[in-house]
Amino acid sequence: MRAQPRVPWQVKYLALVLIWGSSFLLMKVGLEALTAVQISGLRILSGAVVLLALLFARGGRLPTGARVWGHLLVCGFFLGALPFTLFALSETRISSALAGIGNAATPIATVLATMAILPGERATGRRLVAVGVGFLGVITIMQPWTATDRPDLVGFSMALIGGASYGIGWTYNRRFLSGVDLGGLSQPAATLTSGLVLMVPFVITWALLQPEGLAAIWAYDTAGAGDLPWLPLLCVLVLGVVGTGFAYMLQFDVVRGAGPVIGSTITYLIPVVSVLLGVLVLGEHLGPWQIVGFVIVLGAAFVINQKPAARPATDATASDVVEEQSPARA
16 A cells, blocks of 8 residues: 655645745846856756656656657647746846746636647636736736836746746646656656757757857856855756756645645745745835736636536536646746
């Protein structure tokens, strides 16, 4: 008989909220000495190494088959390479608090991706209304009616696309890979490894376009790191090892222990932590319209994640699919 976990799922749930919510703070500090591309590359590398080590230490194995790995490459792009890079890039232009708010786009994108990718699925009216309200919240944050107080639109758009990519990736995973999951850490490790495979040529191409050439990959600006030159590198390693590697293990434990409905609520708690850390630790500031928009987006995400009323299994809708997605990662 399988041993019961010694750590309650509630403790792991809280740990995940704090870990993923703090990822935006860690990226912001990392940017003091590293570029956004270096951060995303090192993050996915260290995370993949941790997951592969955990997988093989437990006697697990990676999936097989060219078709399976083709789908894994798509998931690796939307669940790893793309969001990791976009979130880091966004924080070169906007605050970590605002970048964290972009993560709330995940449930909104999940509803839309479900309707597009999963044949025969439809969204409930309540969730479609919540999607519309969420878009209004995004527009409120962007403040198109003013040219002075609004955030950097390019930077915030990057954060939104990064958050939305998780919704697309998890829906694609459900559509094409749900039947080939070997359980445990097999698929998470394979997904992150696929993302790493995609990041390698991207990082090399980026480096060749820099004045330093390939040396740009390991360049480190100690002058920008201030009195603690090792801190930015440490933050990025923590982001990869803990926030990307070990967090995967916690994520699956929470879903197994509490179910996907409760697990999915992590999605709208991540921005709360990122905003609090950005304001309290980094001294960042959100304008009044950004706060209003944040509350609107958060409320829309909450409604989208609500459990629908029970109904026959033959009448399943996209709302069921949304709740079966794994929680979004920062």
